[in-house]
Amino acid sequence: MLDLPLFGSKIPAGFPSPADDHLEATIDLNQQYVRHPAATFFVRVQCHSMINAGIHNGDMLVVDRSLEAKSGSIVIAVVNGELTVKRLIKNLEGVWLMPENPDFQPLQIRDSMELHVWGVIAHVIHSLQP
C-alpha cells in the first residue's frame, strides 16, 4: 500500500518580507575570535595563578599559535616539558614567567631550564553559567 501525495511541492503565499533586501549573514564568533583556524587550539584551565589577568579556574582559552610571543603576552609555555599558563616577560634582567596572583611566585628562566612558547592566548572564554 503506497501513500500517494496530492501535492509534491509547497506553494508560497503572502507578501515578501520588507526586510528581505536587508538580510546579512548572521554573526559568526569564529570570524572574530578564530582568525587563524589552522593555528588555533582550545585549552581548558584548571588553576588560579592567572586570576588577576581575568583567567579563572575552569575558563577556556583560545590559543593562537600563529601569533608572535612578545614581552607581556600571556602564553602557554612549556618549562622542562610541563605546560603552564603565565605572562611572558623579557627584559635586560632575563626571561620571566609571571603569575597574576600574589599567592604564586614568579619564575625566572635560568640557563639550565628549557623554555618554549606553546602558543599565545588570544582570548579567554569565561562562562557565567554553572
Place this chain on the structure above:
Amino acid sequence: MFAIADCNNFYASCERVFQPHLNGKPVVVLSNNDGCVIARSNEAKTLGIKMGAPYFKIEKYAKQEGVAVFSSNYALYGDMSQRVMHVLSRYAPNVEVYSIDECFLDFSGMPYNLTDYCLDICTIVKQCTGIPISIGIAPTKTLAKLANRLAKKGCSPSGPVLDWRTLPSAETVLESVPLDDLWGISRRWSEKLNTIGIHNALALRDSNPKEMRQHFGVVMERIVMELRGISCIPLEEMPPAKKQILTSRSFGEKLTVFDDLRSAVTHFAARAAEKLRRQNLATQALTVFIQTSPFDSSRPQYSNSATTEFDIPTNDSAQLINSAHHGLQRIFRKGFSYQRAGVLLPDLLPASVVQATLFDSANNLDRSEQLMAALDTINRRHGKKSIRYASEIISNKWHMRQQFKSPSYTTNWRELLTIQI
C-alpha cells in the same frame, strides 16, 4: 619544480604536541586493536623497535625502556593533518595532498631561493601546528621524494630541507640509493630489476627507458625519465571522486552471538551513511560481510556477504542500517567465531542526481533529508556518539581495544588539553 612536505613521524609528533614532556623520549603508536607498531619516534627507532612489531612482543621491552605507547587516535591525527595541509597550501599556488602526512607543492615559476623559502615553511608549520616537517625539492616528484628522504636521514646541509639541484654530485647520491627507496618501486620490481643487473637508482636512471617500458610498462619508463629530471608525473589537484566507501574492522575479541555482530554492523552502516552525506553522495547498494579469522586454522572457517540494492539511491542512515540488518540475518551462521565484519557501499552517485520515483513521495525524501541533517548537526556539535541508533548500543563487545588512546584534544569539547599550573 616540485616539493614534497612530509611530517616527521607524524602520529608520534601529534601525540607530543599535547604532551611536550615526551619530546626527546621514545614514542610508539599502535594499530587498531593495539595490534602492532605503526609509528615510531626517532628515539623508538634507535631502540630497535621495528615497524609492524606485534605489541605483545615488545610490551616488556617498551616498559623497561620507558617507551610511551599510544593507541591510534585518528580523530586527532586527521585534524592535525588538516591544519598542516591548510598552512602548506598558503605557500604554493597548487598543492596535492598525497596522504595524511604528505603534500606535494607546485613551485613552478617561483623565482625564490627555494631552500630558504622552504626553511621558512618548516618554521611556520612547526609554530602554527607543533608538527615538525621535512621538505624535498626537485624538478620531478620522484626526485623530490628522494630528496625528502635524504633530508630526513640528516644528509642535508640545510637541516630539514634539501633541494636536489644543490647536491654536489647527484650521481654519487643515486648510486647509494637502493631501488626499494624509490617512489613507486615495489619489492617485487626491485628484485626483478636486480636479475637484469640494475641494483641502484643510478643504474636505473641510466637504463634504456624504452626497454624498461617493454619489461615493466609505462610506469617504470616514467620513473626512469623522472630520475633524469624530466617531469612525467603531474600534480593531481583534485582527488578522484570516491567510488566506494568501506567501513570495516577486526574485533578486539571474536564474536559468536548475533546481537553483537548486529551492533557492530549497525555502527558500520551508520558511519558509512555519515561519510556519504558529508560528501554529498548517495549509494545504490549496500554489501554487508562477516568473516572468521583466516589465520586460525584450528576452528571452522566461514565468510559470506549479502548485497541489497535500493530502488532509489540513498544516504539515509535508517535505510542503510535496515538493509545491513536484513543482509546479516541472511548470512549469519551459528557456531563460528567471527573476527571481522564490515559494510561496503560499492557504487556511489552525487546525491544531487537522485530522483524520486513515481511512487515515492517527494515529502518522504524531504523528511529523510531533514532528519539526517539534524542527526549530523547534533553529532557534530556534541560529539560523535550523541545520537545513535539503538541497535548499535545493544552490545559493545565488538569495540576496538584502545587501551592507550590519548584524548581527542582538538575535536571534542570534553577532551580539551588541560593546563593545571
